[in-house]
Amino acid sequence: MTKEQILQALSNVEEPDLGKDLVTLNMVKDIEIDGNKVKFTVVLTTPACPLKDLIRSACVNAIHMLVNKEAEVEVVMTANVSSKRNGNGALPGVKNIIVVASGKGGVGKSTVAANLALALGLDGAKVGLMDADIYGPSVPIMFGARGERPMMVSVDGKGMIEPMEKFGIKFMSIGLLIEEREAVVWRGPMASSALRQFVTDVHWGELDYLVIDMPPGTGDIHLTLVQTVPITGAVIVTTPQDVALADAKKGMAMFMGKQINVPILGLVENMAYFTPAELPENKYYIFGKDGGRRLAEEMDVPFLGQIPLVQSIREGGDYGTPIMASEDKVSRKAFLDIAGATARSIAMRNANIAPTKIVDIVV
Amino acid sequence: MTKEQILQALSNVEEPDLGKDLVTLNMVKDIEIDGNKVKFTVVLTTPACPLKDLIRSACVNAIHMLVNKEAEVEVVMTANVSSKRNGNGALPGVKNIIVVASGKGGVGKSTVAANLALALGLDGAKVGLMDADIYGPSVPIMFGARGERPMMVSVDGKGMIEPMEKFGIKFMSIGLLIEEREAVVWRGPMASSALRQFVTDVHWGELDYLVIDMPPGTGDIHLTLVQTVPITGAVIVTTPQDVALADAKKGMAMFMGKQINVPILGLVENMAYFTPAELPENKYYIFGKDGGRRLAEEMDVPFLGQIPLVQSIREGGDYGTPIMASEDKVSRKAFLDIAGATARSIAMRNANIAPTKIVDIVV
Ligand SMILES: Nc1ncnc2c1ncn2[C@@H]1O[C@H](COP(=O)(O)OP(=O)(O)OP(=O)(O)O)[C@@H](O)[C@H]1O
Numbered sequence: 001m002t003k004e005q006i007l008q009a010l011s012n013v014e015e016p017d018l019g020k021d022l023v024t025l026n027m028v029k030d031i032e033i034d035g036n037k038v039k040f041t042v043v044l045t046t047p048a049c050p051l052k053d054l055i056r057s058a059c060v061n062a063i064h065m066l067v068n069k070e071a072e073v074e075v076v077m078t079a080n081v082s083s084k085r086n087g088n089g090a091l092p093g094v095k096n097i098i099v100v101a102s103g104k105g106g107v108g109k110s111t112v113a114a115n116l117a118l119a120l121g122l123d124g125a126k127v128g129l130m131d132a133d134i135y136g137p138s139v140p141i142m143f144g145a146r147g148e149r150p151m152m153v154s155v156d157g158k159g160m161i162e163p164m165e166k167f168g169i170k171f172m173s174i175g176l177l178i179e180e181r182e183a184v185v186w187r188g189p190m191a192s193s194a195l196r197q198f199v200t201d202v203h204w205g206e207l208d209y210l211v212i213d214m215p216p217g218t219g220d221i222h223l224t225l226v227q228t229v230p231i232t233g234a235v236i237v238t239t240p241q242d243v244a245l246a247d248a249k250k251g252m253a254m255f256m257g258k259q260i261n262v263p264i265l266g267l268v269e270n271m272a273y274f275t276p277a278e279l280p281e282n283k284y285y286i287f288g289k290d291g292g293r294r295l296a297e298e299m300d301v302p303f304l305g306q307i308p309l310v311q312s313i314r315e316g317g318d319y320g321t322p323i324m325a326s327e328d329k330v331s332r333k334a335f336l337d338i339a340g341a342t343a344r345s346i347a348m349r350n351a352n353i354a355p356t357k358i359v360d361i362v363v
Numbered sequence: 364m365t366k367e368q369i370l371q372a373l374s375n376v377e378e379p380d381l382g383k384d385l386v387t388l389n390m391v392k393d394i395e396i397d398g399n400k401v402k403f404t405v406v407l408t409t410p411a412c413p414l415k416d417l418i419r420s421a422c423v424n425a426i427h428m429l430v431n432k433e434a435e436v437e438v439v440m441t442a443n444v445s446s447k448r449n450g451n452g453a454l455p456g457v458k459n460i461i462v463v464a465s466g467k468g469g470v471g472k473s474t475v476a477a478n479l480a481l482a483l484g485l486d487g488a489k490v491g492l493m494d495a496d497i498y499g500p501s502v503p504i505m506f507g508a509r510g511e512r513p514m515m516v517s518v519d520g521k522g523m524i525e526p527m528e529k530f531g532i533k534f535m536s537i538g539l540l541i542e543e544r545e546a547v548v549w550r551g552p553m554a555s556s557a558l559r560q561f562v563t564d565v566h567w568g569e570l571d572y573l574v575i576d577m578p579p580g581t582g583d584i585h586l587t588l589v590q591t592v593p594i595t596g597a598v599i600v601t602t603p604q605d606v607a608l609a610d611a612k613k614g615m616a617m618f619m620g621k622q623i624n625v626p627i628l629g630l631v632e633n634m635a636y637f638t639p640a641e642l643p644e645n646k647y648y649i650f651g652k653d654g655g656r657r658l659a660e661e662m663d664v665p666f667l668g669q670i671p672l673v674q675s676i677r678e679g680g681d682y683g684t685p686i687m688a689s690e691d692k693v694s695r696k697a698f699l700d701i702a703g704a705t706a707r708s709i710a711m712r713n714a715n716i717a718p719t720k721i722v723d724i725v726v
Pocket residue numbers: 102104105106107108109110111112133136138214215216270271307308309310311312313314315317318466467468469579604606607
């Protein structure tokens with residue numbers, strides 16, 4: 001066996017999402033041949049790639065079929081998270097900046113943001129979670145960090161805020177800089193300048209993914225953010241009912257608008273149904289059925305998955321250990337699938353769409 | 364029997380909420396005596412007064428005990444909704460301006476506002492509902508008025524917006540002035556000036572209660588509102604979980620703050636528990652148990668009641684007929700009780716606290 005034969009064989013293996021073969025995509029590295037043993041590395045665009053096993057077995061098959069039926073094939077899977085930042089804007093060390101948004105309040109943006117961040121980090125990606133909800137920050141409670149105060153560090157002579165770390169990810173909330181019982185009664189310009197400073201003054205360092213938990217609405221905070229950093233894409237959260245879908249549409253319309261032009265990575269349907277422990281076969285569609293799925297079709301954006309209404313998900317938020325940091329298999333599965341789908345959507349976005357520009361209009 | 368005797372007897376009947384007797388409160392009118400028949404009118408401070416029957420029977424008892432055991436007593440109950448406006452600010456014809464607010468998104472502010480307005484109107488009060496949620500208006504969907512456009516009328520030579528009417532109340536939403544699918548991507552100052560105009564340009568006429576559905580948060584819209592009209596009081600809505608309670612506290616802190624100083628009429632706990640039809644004895648405390656009740660105690664504000672999580676309440680919102688306009692006895696009861704408690708709280712506020720001032724600080 002020769003390296004050329006191996007590469008030739010692997011050039012028949014397609015990365016399904018990116019629609020090109022592994023060799024063209026430059027994803028095969030470090031081929032080592034020793035008798036009828038061959039070992040090589042496939043560099044995925046995300047460690048959370050749900051197609052990992054599929055790609056691995058396609059590689060093995062291709063070598064068996066095209067090179068040597070008897071070959072002992074070892075495929076090492078690593079990832080180099082793709083990016084389309086082009087070095088513009090703040091936070092240059094952050095490869096992908098994902099906003100979790102919605103228009104509607106209380107649909108589970110913070111819950112999805114927190115658990116998405118944890119799930120993306122599980123396979124080794126470096127992940128940060130930023131809570132940009134000035135008026136109603138949830139991350140301090142959800143990460144059990146109420147009343148804690150972040151440390152300051154000096155970076156190149158500049159004082160910066162060191163993000164906290166828990167459950168394997170970095171996180172920071174604007175709520176950790178403000179007295180918890182106080183209301184932030186700020187006019188928009190003040191809120192905006194606080195946010196701008198908050199975004200640029202946290203020392204995130206190198207990250208594969210920075211997940212940003214947004215407040216409800218489509219106002220100042222959203223505008224300021226897209227004017228401060230280039231957003232890789234938006235994950236839209238909705239619950240199934242019409243009043244939520246209407247606002248989710250407004251949220252999408254804002255991001256998709258010409259001036260802002262942030263790609264929609266997909267839609268998450270939260271609180272999809274409730275199943276009482278005593279009636280495990282029953283699904284109660286309290287907030288309606290499949291509203292999110294239908295909206296994704298209608299708007300032609302990826303549907304990232306459904307999350308049921310589960311008491312332990314709520315408790316995870318209230319008690320400071322998000323469900324993804326727990327042992328709860330069933331609920332974890334929903335978020336793991338959504339994280340996989342989101343990571344795929346980001347990889348495709350980076351492969352196919354130009355970098356997001358920082359919005360420079362003054363609305 | 365003489366009028367004097369009757370008044371003497373009725374001066375022993377206390378209005379329990381106001382802590383004074385009916386005569387001192389000037390609530391007894393039109394005494395007519397004919398043989399052993401006596402008829403008079405008690406003018407309550409709200410037609411939604413839940414103490415109506417109690418007061419009526421206390422009157423009858425007092426006359427039987429103190430004047431004439433045999434008297435045939437007829438008590439006519441009417442109401443003249445009390446007010447503490449002192450003519451300051453916009454909307455001079457509106458006796459009481461109630462905001463429904465929360466801090467937290469999605470807790471049911473719009474649902475409570477709509478059903479509270481309908482419930483207050485049931486006993487004859489003149490009620491309006493104003494949707495001040497610029498970024499995520501819900502009233503057009505909740506009142507089945509999607510895509511409708513309000514009429515303009517000329518009032519004293521000025522063009523004004525005529526509120527719509529349905530289910531016996533007037534309503535108007537900022538969402539009825541904006542294209543539904545469009546996002547309102549406005550900076551704070553623009554949103555504020557839109558709201559200010561919206562508040563002053565709707566021709567509400569004479570109202571006993573104007574209920575205002577607020578957006579989540581504690582930002583521009585809230586500040587602008589308290590600077591435009593004097594708010595009689597705030598009804599705070601929360602769900603039972605910690606992340607919602609934390610934001611509800613912030614919402615209360617804003618209103619109770621020295622500069623803003625709007626009385627809290629009380630706290631509503633929404634989505635308190637879920638009961639599947641198949642298990643009518645079971646209560647699933649998905650979002651936690653009694654969180655709202657405990658917060659009301661902790662903050663020393665009236666607890667206005669609990670509303671369970673019921674699919675028909677959600678459907679009422681989505682399908683354009685709020686549950687208070689339906690036949691659903693059980694869910695209606697929850698809102699009727701809350702409306703009664705709110706009306707009482709307003710009457711007490713008007714009896715005991717100075718008029719709210721329009722906030723003149725520029726934050
Ligand atoms: N799938 C779920 N099952 C049970 N509870 C959930 C679920 N998703 C979210 N929750 C709970 O619902 C409440 C609202 O969720 P969350 O705070 O994440 O919403 P949000 O969209 O961030 O709200 P806001 O608009 O106020 O920021 C929280 O108490 C959360 O724990």
